[in-house]
Amino acid sequence: MTEATTATVFARLLPPLRPEWRGIIWSYLIGTTSTLALTAIAVLAALGVGRAVVHGDWPPAAWWVSLSALVLLRAVLTWREMDVSHALAYRVLARLRVTLFDAYSRSVPGRRREHSGRAAAVVMTDIEKLEFFYAHTLAQIGASVTLFLLSLIGAAVIMPAAALVVLFGGAVVALTALLGAAPARRIGAQEQREREDQSEKLVDALGAMREILAYGLQDRIVREAVDGTRRAARTSRRRALIAEAVNGTRELILTAVVISIILLALVTSGPGGIGAQGGGVAALLPALVTLSVAGVAAIAEASHTVTELHPLAASARRVGAAISRPAVVADVADPIDLPQGPLxxxxxxxxxxxxxxxxxxxxxxxxxxxxxxxxxxxxxxxxxxxxxxxxxxxxxxxxxxxxxxxxxxxxxxxxxxxxxxxxxxxxxxxxxxxxxxxxxxxxxxxxxxxxxxxxxxxxxxxxxxxxxxxxxxxxxxxxxxxxxxxxxxxxxxxxxxxxxxxxxxxxxxxxxxxxxxxxxxxxxxxxxxxxxxxxxxxxxxxxxxxxxxxxxxxxxxxxxxxxxxxxxxxxxx
Missing domain, CATH: 3.40.50.300 (P-loop containing nucleotide triphosphate hydrolases)
Incomplete structure (x- = not known):
């Protein structure tokens, strides 16, 4: 499943969540403001350090006031973000559950002669996995992309060449994550299947406990469960190795961004550069590096999150299919009255x-x-x-x-x-x-x-x-x-x-x-x-x-x- 297909799968569940759209947007705004506040604290602190090292004086009072206000704002927003996202998660959970019940009430018993109870139980578990995606993860991805764009603009204002480094570093990090996503997705899908098979077997075993005890199948069930768990664990380790390789590559790219910006600062500190204005580039360099790393790290985090969504995408696909089940009876447009008496x-x-x-x-x-x-x-x-x-x-x-x-x-x-x-x-x-x-x-x-x-x-x-x-x-x-x-x-x-x-x-x-x-x-x-x-x-x-x-x-x-x-x-x- 490609990232475009993944986005389509998640988008299918947005219409049932229409009453919660305002809450999702509000969660994004609070999360983005909180992320920007944290980045501003780091950039402002780096700016103060650069000024102290280069000019040898303490930052002005406005700097201290701004930094204190940002720290306080960040603390309040962190609390508020948790409160909003958790409340939204419960509403999303309830909304999807009600939508699922409505869909099954119109289409069950299904004409496919399916085990509707078991199918609904699987989808209900999927909904529990999705609630925090719409309440928090979606806002987190949006906040990361916003931070990257703003850091790109900020770097362009301070040093246009640094903006190119940020743009190139962000593109390479995103590409690395996407390239690593294909094998990770394939192995993750295998892991998901193994875990689902394991869960289905255990559910069947618990539902047939009398038969298992009567035929003495306890040891066999336990042995099969252990073997299935070991297979899933091996698959999980393979996926973890790929994730570690992608993370290591991301750290190398971030290091290369830092080194590139420092080298650019040295080059531009000659005649006609910012350095000609009394060491301005040296004082701004820590802040510029901090801003650039924050932007590239944000797009790396967003890319990583997107590539890790394949298990959730499978859940979203099942939920979307369940709530889109065709009705087995048509709605009554113009009902007639029933008479009193026997029928x-x-x-x-x-x-x-x-x-x-x-x-x-x-x-x-x-x-x-x-x-x-x-x-x-x-x-x-x-x-x-x-x-x-x-x-x-x-x-x-x-x-x-x-x-x-x-x-x-x-x-x-x-x-x-x-x-x-x-x-x-x-x-x-x-x-x-x-x-x-x-x-x-x-x-x-x-x-x-x-x-x-x-x-x-x-x-x-x-x-x-x-x-x-x-x-x-x-x-x-x-x-x-x-x-x-x-x-x-x-x-x-x-x-x-x-x-x-x-x-x-x-x-x-x-x-x-x-x-x-x-x-x-x-x-x-x-x-x-x-x-x-x-x-x-x-x-x-x-x-x-x-x-x-x-x-x-x-x-x-x-x-x-x-x-x-x-x-x-x-x-x-």
């Missing part, structure tokens, strides 16, 4: 494919009447989960219409219903429904309007969870403290708290014991509304009014209620 679901000539071109449905139709309880059955991969996601408008179909219908047969297309109204009317419980870290009460109230504890207790009792958990119990991350059946009951309770008119469940009883399955089937059977339940379990399907067989290539796989027994026999036996 059914209608699929009319619907086709849908995943991004990998896997066809899930082709010209598929079905209709579920209000308050009807219908099961969706079919072989694995037939499209049951796809129908569930489309009915909940987690995706939009490529062709056809999906709508809610009322008792009078009026149709309300999902893509014309406001998001809030749709989520109030339709609730979804997936097979691997995630519970959130926190209390049971907090989980039940996710996405629901306020409810008192009495109503929440009634729902827990309804799903048979009131005997083993309370509203104040912590459930752990993703409900890790609960069994599969307990998580299923709480996920169903969370949906029921919202009092939906259409309840959609996807294989909720797939891995449950018979007693838990019967209890959940009882809850579904007693639900006063429309139920759409995808399942391959006889117990669950037998309790429903009708079973629809999912057949993606069929134009209209409608199964009448009287054929339910035959369908169950074909699909389950």
């Amino acid at each position: 059914g679901v209608r699929f009319d000539d619907v086709s849908f494919s995943y991004d990998d071109q896997t066809r899930a449905l082709h010209r598929w139709s079905m209709e579920i009447a209000p308050r009807e309880h219908v099961g969706l059955a079919g072989a694995s991969g037939a499209g049951k989960s796809t129908v569930i996601a489309l009915a909940a408008r987690l995706w939009d179909p490529e062709h056809g219409t999906i709508a809610l219908v009322d008792d009078a047969g009026r149709v309300y297309p999902l893509d014309a219903i406001a998001e809030e109204d749709l989520r109030t009317a339709v609730a979804v419980v997936e097979q691997d429904a995630r519970l959130f870290h926190g209390t049971v009460r907090e989980n039940l109230l996710r996405g629901a309007s306020p409810r008192d504890d009495g109503a929440l207790h009634a729902v827990l009792k309804r799903v048979g969870a009131d005997t083993w958990i309370t509203l104040d119990d912590q459930i752990g991350e993703h409900g890790v403290r609960l069994s599969g059946g307990q998580r299923a009951r709480l996920a169903l309770a969370r949906a029921l708290v919202r009092e939906p008119r259409v309840l959609i469940v996807d294989e909720i009883t797939a891995s449950l014991d018979p007693a838990t399955e019967r209890h959940i089937s009882d809850v579904l059977a007693g639900f006063d509304g429309t139920v759409v339940a995808a399942s391959h379990r006889r117990e669950t399907l037998e309790r429903l009014d009708r079973v629809i067989r999912i057949a993606p290539e069929a134009a209209s796989p409608y199964i009448p209620g009287e054929l339910k027994t035959a369908v169950l026999h074909d699909l389950i036996e």
Whole structure:
């Protein structure tokens, strides 16, 4: 990745940070002023030393006052720069996180069948790496470039030839850094890949700890982790050697700049030079050298920083791709109102494919009447989960219409219903429904309007969870403290708290014991509304009014209620 491409990658993230642009500019102004104050202190001190050595007298009072004021200004600006950059870093972090969440809320679950949680976790880590770049590093690069330009102008005022030395030295230093960047970038990318692979393996291992302990894989995991760490360390040492070579070359160039300016001062101190004005060049020489070295060192530092941005550029590229994810559902421009009362679901000539071109449905139709309880059955991969996601408008179909219908047969297309109204009317419980870290009460109230504890207790009792958990119990991350059946009951309770008119469940009883399955089937059977339940379990399907067989290539796989027994026999036996 070239420096131009790197700049483009970072620039892609500036639009989401538009509200923070003023803070970024303010950080640059404070950082630049602080850097210039420090340089002015060094130049002024060198000027005073040169005057004392050449003329043998103490600097005037104005010099002491100016130097003291600059020291005080530098101290204040250093504190202020840290305060501004850290506050800005937190705002940048929050802004990018919110932008990422918005992007995933529009595009997840992805039609690529990706592991969205893992992808989002990687990008979230990338955002944490980027926050200080926009809050501090960007301003630091700008301050270094500004200092170089001002030092170039200052050197030209004092001695025009010195300005040429500064310009040439800055160009050589920048070129050296850029030449060293290519191998450093290549090795850095390799190091990044090795560390990412190592992190992914460790994350997988931590997530599969039971399996690792059951199969006795602890020693193998540790051995692989140690080997991976050693490989990454060797790669890191190679990159460090290149960095040391570039730094050594920079020091040689700075030394050459100093020597060149001294030689130029000796040459120009003859007749007609500044030296003819009473040793002026000798008195100004320390200040000139200090200014020139500061300018060249600044451009060297900026070049070095730019060439070290390739790991951050990779992070910025992933974040940019994540926040640019295409939406899987279109915004509702002119929403329609939903009526009161029960609602059914209608699929009319619907086709849908995943991004990998896997066809899930082709010209598929079905209709579920209000308050009807219908099961969706079919072989694995037939499209049951796809129908569930489309009915909940987690995706939009490529062709056809999906709508809610009322008792009078009026149709309300999902893509014309406001998001809030749709989520109030339709609730979804997936097979691997995630519970959130926190209390049971907090989980039940996710996405629901306020409810008192009495109503929440009634729902827990309804799903048979009131005997083993309370509203104040912590459930752990993703409900890790609960069994599969307990998580299923709480996920169903969370949906029921919202009092939906259409309840959609996807294989909720797939891995449950018979007693838990019967209890959940009882809850579904007693639900006063429309139920759409995808399942391959006889117990669950037998309790429903009708079973629809999912057949993606069929134009209209409608199964009448009287054929339910035959369908169950074909699909389950």
